[in-house]
Amino acid sequence: MSHPRIHIGLAKIAANARTIVGMCAAHGIEVLGVTKATHGDPQVARAMLAGGVTGLGESRLESIERLKAAGIDAPMTLLTVPALSEADAVVEHADVSLNSELSVLQALSDAALARGRIHDAVVMVDLGDLREGVMPDYLDGFLADAVKMTGVRIRGLGANLTCFGGVAPSPENMAVLVRLARDARAAHGLALDWVSGGNSSALRLIQSGHMPAGITHARIGEAILLGRETTHREPWPGTHQDAFVLSAEVVEVKEKPSHPVGEVVEDAFGHVPDFPDVGDMDRAILNVGREDVAVEGLTPADSRFTVLGGSSGYVIVDVTPAHGSVKVGDRLAFTLNYAALVAAMGSPHIEKIHS
Numbered sequence: 001m002s003h004p005r006i007h008i009g010l011a012k013i014a015a016n017a018r019t020i021v022g023m024c025a026a027h028g029i030e031v032l033g034v035t036k037a038t039h040g041d042p043q044v045a046r047a048m049l050a051g052g053v054t055g056l057g058e059s060r061l062e063s064i065e066r067l068k069a070a071g072i073d074a075p076m077t078l079l080t081v082p083a084l085s086e087a088d089a090v091v092e093h094a095d096v097s098l099n100s101e102l103s104v105l106q107a108l109s110d111a112a113l114a115r116g117r118i119h120d121a122v123v124m125v126d127l128g129d130l131r132e133g134v135m136p137d138y139l140d141g142f143l144a145d146a147v148k149m150t151g152v153r154i155r156g157l158g159a160n161l162t163c164f165g166g167v168a169p170s171p172e173n174m175a176v177l178v179r180l181a182r183d184a185r186a187a188h189g190l191a192l193d194w195v196s197g198g199n200s201s202a203l204r205l206i207q208s209g210h211m212p213a214g215i216t217h218a219r220i221g222e223a224i225l226l227g228r229e230t231t232h233r234e235p236w237p238g239t240h241q242d243a244f245v246l247s248a249e250v251v252e253v254k255e256k257p258s259h260p261v262g263e264v265v266e267d268a269f270g271h272v273p274d275f276p277d278v279g280d281m282d283r284a285i286l287n288v289g290r291e292d293v294a295v296e297g298l299t300p301a302d303s304r305f306t307v308l309g310g311s312s313g314y315v316i317v318d319v320t321p322a323h324g325s326v327k328v329g330d331r332l333a334f335t336l337n338y339a340a341l342v343a344a345m346g347s348p349h350i351e352k353i354h355s
């Protein structure tokens with residue numbers, strides 16, 4: 001059986017981490033390596049740690065468990081705010097969690113005390129992206145209650161941008177976070193060593209030297225895994241964009257029309273296809289599909305080829321420029337965007353090959 005495969009270049013991931021960590025360190029910023037797109041792949045995590053990240057971030061407890069079961073003892077941060085019902089498991093598995101609800105913090109505190117521990121919490125502040133976080137006007141009251149919970153230690157403040165509302169980090173919104181941290185230190189006697197300014201969308205601001213002093217921490221995934229900053233998705237200088245390469249086998253290749261023949265109605269996913277008529281073309285069908293990967297996020301390694309689309313089990317590629325040299329049984333390779341990477345790494349049908 002020849003499954004589709006994802007080839008994972010660990011040396012490239014380590015090199016990318018080294019580049020990002022070095023750039024951030026030059027601006028006084030510590031980097032948490034975000035492995036969540038790999039669903040807790042221990043070898044990817046080790047490569048990031050080899051590249052200098054000081055801890056790992058995952059969005060699911062199961063992924064943290066997977067990393068720990070593989071013997072990785074770096075500090076683990078849970079990047080999604082915990083569900084109230086999982087407080088005990090969060091305290092058991094994660095060293096740090098991001099938080100925005102007092103009831104959850106209270107449950108974490110109780111669970112930590114029951115285990116004779118202190119759990120580290122980062123309080124998220126919403127700076128306008130409208131995903132998770134306490135609104136700035138309510139932060140002081142939130143912290144006044146939080147500091148009374150003896151099972152949690154408020155390790156820092158964090159903000160998440162460019163994730164839901166598409167708001168970019170700026171000197172202005174980052175200065176708000178720095179000011180809130182300064183006020184919180186003064187009012188509540190907190191150390192707040194993590195002032196965590198964001199993700200791969202913060203890299204340009206950091207490199208430009210305009211990230212306000214006082215931002216001490218960043219949580220970086222995509223730029224290390226795929227070598228891109230995320231405000232414009234441009235390749236980050238000195239990083240590899242092909243640390244992950246998907247390949248799948250050609251199961252049919254035929255000359256066919258480019259425009260469907262007959263009445264066109266909805267496709268299997270509820271969209272009405274609109275394929276331009278550009279005459280006959282050589283169409284290769286691959287044994288990977290929407291069940292396994294976000295088809296729109298695939299870019300053929302051979303730049304002459306075009307992904308035409310996909311269905312549950314197939315991806316269809318225009319290979320006309322190869323002039324008949326693509327054969328059944330060949331493998332075609334693709335780089336992936338973040339959505340395609342997340343799906344492919346989570347697909348049991350795709351074999352993971354580390355090198």
Ligand SMILES: *Cc1c(COP(=O)(O)O)cnc(C)c1O
Binds near residue numbers: 219230
């Ligand atoms: C996913 C995530 C990150 C990492 O984002 P990238 O764009 O991959 O760098 C950082 N922080 C939080 C809270 C996240 O969920």
